[in-house]
Amino acid sequence: xxxxxxxxxxxxxxxxxxxxxxxxxxxxxxxxxxxxxxxxxxxxxxxxxxxxxxxxxxxxxxxxxxxxxxxxxxxxxxxxxxxxxxxxxxxxxxxxxxxxxxxxxxxxxxxxxxxxxxxxxxxxxxxxxxxxxxxxxxxxxxxxxxxxxxxxxxxxxxxxxxxxxxxxxxxxxxxxxxxxxxxxxxxxxxxxxxxxxxxxxxxxxxxxxxxxxxxxxxxxxxxxxxxxxxxxxxxxxxxxxxxxxxxxxxxxxxxxxxxxxxxxxxxxxxxxxxxxxxxxxxxxxxxxxxxxxxxxxxxxxxxxxxxxxxxxxxxxxxxxxxxxxxxxxxxxxxxxxxxxxxxxxxxxxxxxxxxxxxxxxxxxxxxxxxxxxxxxxxxxxxxxxxxxxxxxxxxxxxxxxxxxxxxxxxxxxxxxxxxxxxxxxxxxxxxxxxxxxxxxxxxxxxxxxxxxxxxxxxxxx
Amino acid sequence: xxxxxxxxxxxxxxxxxxxxxxxxxxxxxxxxxxxxxxxxxxxxxxx
Numbered sequence: 001x002x003x004x005x006x007x008x009x010x011x012x013x014x015x016x017x018x019x020x021x022x023x024x025x026x027x028x029x030x031x032x033x034x035x036x037x038x039x040x041x042x043x044x045x046x047x048x049x050x051x052x053x054x055x056x057x058x059x060x061x062x063x064x065x066x067x068x069x070x071x072x073x074x075x076x077x078x079x080x081x082x083x084x085x086x087x088x089x090x091x092x093x094x095x096x097x098x099x100x101x102x103x104x105x106x107x108x109x110x111x112x113x114x115x116x117x118x119x120x121x122x123x124x125x126x127x128x129x130x131x132x133x134x135x136x137x138x139x140x141x142x143x144x145x146x147x148x149x150x151x152x153x154x155x156x157x158x159x160x161x162x163x164x165x166x167x168x169x170x171x172x173x174x175x176x177x178x179x180x181x182x183x184x185x186x187x188x189x190x191x192x193x194x195x196x197x198x199x200x201x202x203x204x205x206x207x208x209x210x211x212x213x214x215x216x217x218x219x220x221x222x223x224x225x226x227x228x229x230x231x232x233x234x235x236x237x238x239x240x241x242x243x244x245x246x247x248x249x250x251x252x253x254x255x256x257x258x259x260x261x262x263x264x265x266x267x268x269x270x271x272x273x274x275x276x277x278x279x280x281x282x283x284x285x286x287x288x289x290x291x292x293x294x295x296x297x298x299x300x301x302x303x304x305x306x307x308x309x310x311x312x313x314x315x316x317x318x319x320x321x322x323x324x325x326x327x328x329x330x331x332x333x334x335x336x337x338x339x340x341x342x343x344x345x346x347x348x349x350x351x352x353x354x355x356x357x358x359x360x361x362x363x364x365x366x367x368x369x370x371x372x373x374x375x376x377x378x379x380x381x382x383x384x385x386x387x388x389x390x391x392x393x394x395x396x397x398x399x400x401x402x403x404x405x406x407x408x409x410x411x412x413x414x415x416x417x418x419x420x421x422x423x424x425x426x427x428x429x430x431x432x433x434x435x436x437x438x439x440x441x442x443x444x445x446x447x448x449x450x451x452x453x454x455x456x457x458x459x460x461x
Numbered sequence: 462x463x464x465x466x467x468x469x470x471x472x473x474x475x476x477x478x479x480x481x482x483x484x485x486x487x488x489x490x491x492x493x494x495x496x497x498x499x500x501x502x503x504x505x506x507x508x
Contacts, residue, residue, distance in 0.1 A: 022466065081467065153484060343471055344503075344504050416473065451501075456468065
C-alpha cells in the first residue's frame with residue numbers, strides 16, 4: 001500500500017507495509033501511481049514497466065529521466081521498501097489471541113477536582129458518580145493486583161490520575177513508597193506518572209515528583225483567554241495566572257524533559273496553533289495540545305465543518321516548528337513526534353493502546369475498567385481489586401480489537417502509526433470498540449503527514 | 462539515487478521476528494489520554 005502526498009514543498013511516498021518513507025522528485029511522484037498496479041499485479045520486468053510507463057504518455061518529462069526513475073523505483077521494490085506486501089494479518093491474529101498480562105494502571109486517586117473544566121469527560125472529577133478519594137488500602141490492592149497479573153513483564157506503569165490527584169497527595173506518596181517496596185522482591189520496576197491541573201502544586205510536591213515521577217503531565221490549554229474560558233475554578237474565575245509560574249518552575253526543574261504541558265482545543269479555539277506557540281513562547285519545550293472529544297450537542301464540540309481549518313492549523317504549526325528548530329529555538333509537539341528508526345515493532349503497531357487488556361483504570365473504590373475513558377459506564381465494569389477481573393468477555397472484546405478487525409483501518413495508510421485509534425472514542429461515536437471515530441481519523445492522518453514532512457525536512461539539514 | 466531519497470526507518474517486516482516482547486510503554490500513559498498514538502513510541506529493546 002502506497003500513500004503519497006505533498007506537504008511544504010516535499011513530495012513524500014510512504015510504503016505503508018514496510019514502514020519505509022521516500023522523499024522523491026516530481027518524476028517519481030507522478031510515476032508511482034502508474035507503476036504500482038503493474039508491480040502489484042506481478043509485472044516487475046524493467047523493460048516491460050518502462051514501456052508501459054512511456055506508452056501511458058501522461059508524464060511530461062525527458063524520456064531519459066523517466067527511464068532512470070523507473071530503474072530507481074524498481075530497485076526499491078526489489079529491496080522490499082516499495083510496494084511491499086501486507087504480511088501481518090495472520091501474525092496479529094495469533095499475537096492478539098495470546099495470554100496477555102496487565103502492565104499499566106491508571107489510578108483514579110481522586111474523583112474530585114478543584115477546577116470545573118467545561119469539557120471534562122470526568123464530569124468535574126466525579127465520573128457520573130460520587131465524589132471520592134482513593135484510600136491507601138485500595139491503592140495498595142491495586143498495585144498488588146498489577147504485580148500479580150504482570151507475568152514476566154518487568155516495567156510496570158502507574159499513572160496518578162483524577163479528577164485532581166493532588167487533592168489526595170498523601171496517598172500518592174504512600175503508594176509510591178509501597179510500589180518501590182515491591183520492586184526488588186518481585187523483580188519489577190515501577191514507572192510512576194502524574195497528571196495534574198497544577199492548582200495545588202508546591203515546592204514539596206515538585207521535589208517529590210522530580211524524584212519519583214518518570215513523567216508529569218501539566219494541564220493547560222494555551223492562551224489565557226482560551227484556558228480561562230474552559231478551565232475555570234468552581235466560582236467561575238480563571239486558573240491561568242495561578243498555574244503558569246508553577247508549570248514553568250516544574251519544566252525548568254526537570255531540565256525541560258520528561259514532562260508535558262497538555263492542552264485541549266475545542267470549537268472555541270480552532271486557531272489552536274496559536275495556543276501551541278503561546279506555550280512555546282512561555283518557554284515550554286514539551287507540548288501536547290489535542291482535540292476535545294465531546295458530545296456533538298456541546299457548544300464547544302468540534303464539528304465536521306471545522307475539520308478543514310484544523311488541518312490547515314496542523315500544516316501551519318509544522319512549518320513554524322521547523323522554522324524555530326532551524327533558529328535553535330525548537331520544541332516538541334507530542335502529536336508530531338514520530339520515531340521512524342526506533343519505533344515500535346509491528347505487533348505493537350497493530351494491536352493498539354492495550355486498553356482493557358494490558359492497561360486498566362481503577363476507581364477510588366477499587367473497580368476496574370478498560371481505561372479511564374470508560375470509568376462510570378457500568379457496561380464496561382470488569383471487576384475490582386479484591387476479586388480481579390470477573391467479566392472476561394469484555395476483556396476478550398478488547399483483546400480482539402486490532403487494525404484488521406476494523407474495516408476502515410484495513411485500507412488506511414495511518415494504520416501502523418495510530419493502531420486503529422482510541423477504543424473509547426470509537427465506542428462513543430460508532431457504538432463499538434471495533435468502530436472508528438471518523439473526525440479523529442482525519443486529524444490523525446494529517447498529524448502523521450506533518451510529522452513525516454518534518455522528518456524529511458530535518459533529514460535535509 | 463538521483464530521484465529518490467529514502468529516510469532511515471525500522472524494517473517492520475523484520476520486527477515480526479523479534480518483536481512482541483510487550484515491554485514498551487502503554488500508549489495512554491504518556492501525554493494523550495484522549496487519543497491513541499503509537500508511532501511516536503520507542504521500542505524498549507532499541508533504546
